[in-house]
Amino acid sequence: MVQFGHELRLEREQRRVSLEAMCASTKLSVRQLLDVEAGNFNELPGGIFRKGFVRSYLRALQLDEPFWLERFESSYRASGLADSTDPDWAGFAENVRNNRLAGKSSGNSRKWLGVLGMALLVAVAAACVWKFVLSPKLRHGQAAETSQSRLVTSPPLVPHARRCKIIGLDTPCLVATTGDDRA
Numbered sequence: 807m808v809q810f811g812h813e814l815r816l817e818r819e820q821r822r823v824s825l826e827a828m829c830a831s832t833k834l835s836v837r838q839l840l841d842v843e844a845g846n847f848n849e850l851p852g853g854i855f856r857k858g859f860v861r862s863y864l865r866a867l868q869l870d871e872p873f874w875l876e877r878f879e880s881s882y883r884a885s886g887l888a889d890s891t892d893p894d895w896a897g898f899a900e901n902v903r904n905n906r907l908a909g910k911s912s913g914n915s916r917k918w919l920g921v922l923g924m925a926l927l928v929a930v931a932a933a934c935v936w937k938f939v940l941s942p943k944l945r946h947g948q949a950a951e952t953s954q955s956r957l958v959t960s961p962p963l964v965p966h967a968r969r970c971k972i973i974g975l976d977t978p979c980l981v982a983t984t985g986d987d988r989a
Contacts, residue, residue, distance in 0.1 A: 810881040811845035814874075817867055818843070831866040834859060847882060854899045856882075 818828065825836055832839070841849045842863055850856050860878050864871050 809845070810877055811843045814863060814867075815843040817869060821867055823867065828863070828866055832859075832862040834862065839863070845881075845885075847885075857899065 825839055828834070828839055829836055834842075838850060838859060841847070842859055847856050850859055857875070857878070861871060861875065864874050
């Protein structure tokens with residue numbers, strides 16, 4: 807276990823990366839980074855967190871993850887810290903990670919299906935409001951307006967030829983009358 811942590815520290819120093827830069831990159835504390843480099847994995851949180859700390863360390867240094875994680879697993883088992891009754895949290899975490907990566911492409915289409923469904927629902931609601939609420943009111947309002955206009959209108963205007971005297975001239979002109987006042 808110490809060998810694995812020592813090799814990680816050597817990789818970091820060869821790349822000339824400081825502990826502070828590693829803290830900023832991995833979001834781990836200096837104490838946790840020192841525990842990883844010293845191989846004090848019993849001082850770190852258990853389960854998948856240990857492997858997550860090592861993985862973030864490897865990513866920060868851009869090391870080959872599968873190779874280094876396999877070395878971590880074998881050295882962790884060889885140290886005797888691994889309990890055979892512990893569930894396989896690493897396998898669980900890998901399954902979750904793989905499912906998240908696989909689900910990202912189908913997640914976009916599901917999101918757009920939801921948007922399309924909501925737009926369709928709004929359109930159906932608008933059509934129902936138009937058909938059952940607004941349209942009958944408009945039809946009822948137009949019918950009342952036309953019946954009132956029949957009661958109020960005067961008799962139709964009829965064009966009638968008549969002689970007009972405009973400023974003393976006796977010329978024919980067209981005058982619209984109601985038909986009652988023909989002269």
